Amino acid sequence: MYTEKVMDHFQNPRNVGEMKNADAVGEVGSIACGDIMRIYLKVDENDIITDVSFKTFGCAAAVASSSVMTELVKGKSIDEAMRITKKDISDTLGGLPAPKVHCSILATEALEEAIKNYQAK
Amino acid sequence: MRKVYLDHSATTPVRKEVLESMLPYFTEAWGNPSSIHQWGRTSRKAVEQAREEIAQYIGAEPREIFFTSGGTEADNLAIFGTVEAKKGMHIITSSVEHHGVLDACQYLEKQGYEVTYLPVNEYGQVNPEDVRKALRPDTVLVTIMYANNEVGTIQPIKEIASITREAGVWFHTDAVQAVGSIPVDVKDLGVDMLTLSAHKFYGPKGIGALYVRKGVRPKPITHGGGQERKIRPGTENVAGIMGMAKALELAIADLDQNMKRITGLRDRLIQGIRENIPEVVLNGHATARLPGNVNMSFLYIEGESLILSLDMVGVAVSSGSACTSGSLEPSHVLMNMGMDHQQAHGSLRMTLGVSTTAEDIDYVVSELTQIVEKLRAMSPLYNSKNL
Numbered sequence: 001m002y003t004e005k006v007m008d009h010f011q012n013p014r015n016v017g018e019m020k021n022a023d024a025v026g027e028v029g030s031i032a033c034g035d036i037m038r039i040y041l042k043v044d045e046n047d048i049i050t051d052v053s054f055k056t057f058g059c060a061a062a063v064a065s066s067s068v069m070t071e072l073v074k075g076k077s078i079d080e081a082m083r084i085t086k087k088d089i090s091d092t093l094g095g096l097p098a099p100k101v102h103c104s105i106l107a108t109e110a111l112e113e114a115i116k117n118y119q120a121k
Numbered sequence: 122m123r124k125v126y127l128d129h130s131a132t133t134p135v136r137k138e139v140l141e142s143m144l145p146y147f148t149e150a151w152g153n154p155s156s157i158h159q160w161g162r163t164s165r166k167a168v169e170q171a172r173e174e175i176a177q178y179i180g181a182e183p184r185e186i187f188f189t190s191g192g193t194e195a196d197n198l199a200i201f202g203t204v205e206a207k208k209g210m211h212i213i214t215s216s217v218e219h220h221g222v223l224d225a226c227q228y229l230e231k232q233g234y235e236v237t238y239l240p241v242n243e244y245g246q247v248n249p250e251d252v253r254k255a256l257r258p259d260t261v262l263v264t265i266m267y268a269n270n271e272v273g274t275i276q277p278i279k280e281i282a283s284i285t286r287e288a289g290v291w292f293h294t295d296a297v298q299a300v301g302s303i304p305v306d307v308k309d310l311g312v313d314m315l316t317l318s319a320h321k322f323y324g325p326k327g328i329g330a331l332y333v334r335k336g337v338r339p340k341p342i343t344h345g346g347g348q349e350r351k352i353r354p355g356t357e358n359v360a361g362i363m364g365m366a367k368a369l370e371l372a373i374a375d376l377d378q379n380m381k382r383i384t385g386l387r388d389r390l391i392q393g394i395r396e397n398i399p400e401v402v403l404n405g406h407a408t409a410r411l412p413g414n415v416n417m418s419f420l421y422i423e424g425e426s427l428i429l430s431l432d433m434v435g436v437a438v439s440s441g442s443a444c445t446s447g448s449l450e451p452s453h454v455l456m457n458m459g460m461d462h463q464q465a466h467g468s469l470r471m472t473l474g475v476s477t478t479a480e481d482i483d484y485v486v487s488e489l490t491q492i493v494e495k496l497r498a499m500s501p502l503y504n505s506k507n508l
Contacts, residue, residue: 002429009360010426010429011430013431013499016499017498017499018497027501030500031461031462031463031466032462034442034451034462035423036424036501036502037501038501041180055499055500055501056499056500056501057421057422057423057499057500057501057502058423058426059423059425059426059442060425060426060429061422063426063499
């Protein structure tokens with residue numbers, strides 16, 4: 001049911017773990033729906049995301065979506081990062097099964113939250 | 122890599138002796154049991170012989186056994202066949218039934234029937250007194266499962282049956298998970314109808330039966346021919362019926378021995394997990410439980426991640442998490458037992474069978490310990506708790 005890409009990111013998630021001294025943190029989801037994503041950003045003075053990491057409670061699609069999102073974000077400016085869509089995430093993973101599309105949405109929402117958190121600072 | 126199948130509640134492999142008992146009925150004795158010529162008579166004889174054996178194994182009479190395509194059809198026949206046969210608009214069931222019963226009841230609700238879904242306690246048990254209180258003059262059926270497919274909890278069927286008998290209301294039990302795993306005697310239980318399914322006890326898929334006590338007569342829900350005493354028309358699945366009889370014979374012959382051995386392995390698995398992994402919860406009842414059922418919740422982790430991680434090391438299990446059901450809601454069984462979302466999402470069902478060994482159990486404990494550690498390290502819930 002999952003693509004090889006999804007399984008790869010699930011088994012070997014990139015940029016997993018919490019970040020000490022993060023410039024911004026975003027968390028979305030709830031225990032009721034079974035997915036919680038938290039993302040940490042390190043942003044330099046030119047608004048470039050120099051480092052990113054995540055922690056996720058959820059299914060393989062949720063873990064893989066978080067992992068791929070961190071890869072897409074790294075090195076991008078805040079403006080560029082804001083333009084990443086759920087489709088970008090799902091496409092990079094080679095597609096997600098229909099009931100799991102919400103996981104890719106959750107990943108973009110976690111990113112949005114983190115960016116909001118950064119901009120509020 | 123070692124391969125360990127711990128999903129016997131989903132299905133079991135067909136035993137070799139079972140397959141061998143079926144094969145002649147595909148290519149040699151392939152006649153239609155309804156035909157009066159010798160081809161037909163040979164098949165008829167085989168089917169009736171199998172019916173006698175199956176009846177005997179569950180304490181029934183041959184004429185009380187009606188073959189169906191499996192558990193779901195037998196459940197549906199019991200429920201829809203009863204509401205067709207009796208006047209009355211009320212059904213009583215439990216809130217932890219298999220979908221074969223649950224979805225049929227929900228369908229009837231849409232047709233204007235009233236259904237009472239009895240609550241269960243934290244171990245998944247129905248209180249027989251709740252059945253008594255729920256009975257109404259227009260109640261036509263009580264349907265409560267014998268053993269739960271997710272948490273393995275065994276219901277007080279005998280007590281419930283004495284209440285329904287007294288009230289003169291038909292009582293059906295879905296015994297799909299029980300038959301072949303624990304002793305099942307319909308007369309001792311006192312039920313009016315009982316569902317069994319061959320592929321749960323090392324028989325083939327696509328064959329099951331409904332036991333219907335003499336004097337109880339649901340109406341047919343499919344229409345076609347006069348087979349199965351007009352209650353379940355359609356040409357009999359002769360090879361399947363032969364396979365089911367053989368499978369049940371073998372299951373009954375080894376029942377005591379297997380129960381003892383598998384219960385030992387079950388408790389070894391529960392204990393191994395408890396000793397090696399912190400913050401786990403056993404779901405279901407400690408003793409009123411199927412010999413092969415282990416259902417535990419691993420806090421801070423989601424079940425599908427656990428299943429897939431175990432799958433990668435050769436271990437097959439299942440979960441009551443939402444992510445495995447295709448919906449966003451976790452299992453109705455776990456939620457109706459009063460579990461919170463985290464416990465339900467982190468649940469894992471491991472069901473043992475006749476081929477399970479102590480080495481299998483130790484392998485699973487060791488792999489699971491590593492997997493849980495890895496997934497917890499990734500979980501924001503675990504982190505925030507330990508900060």
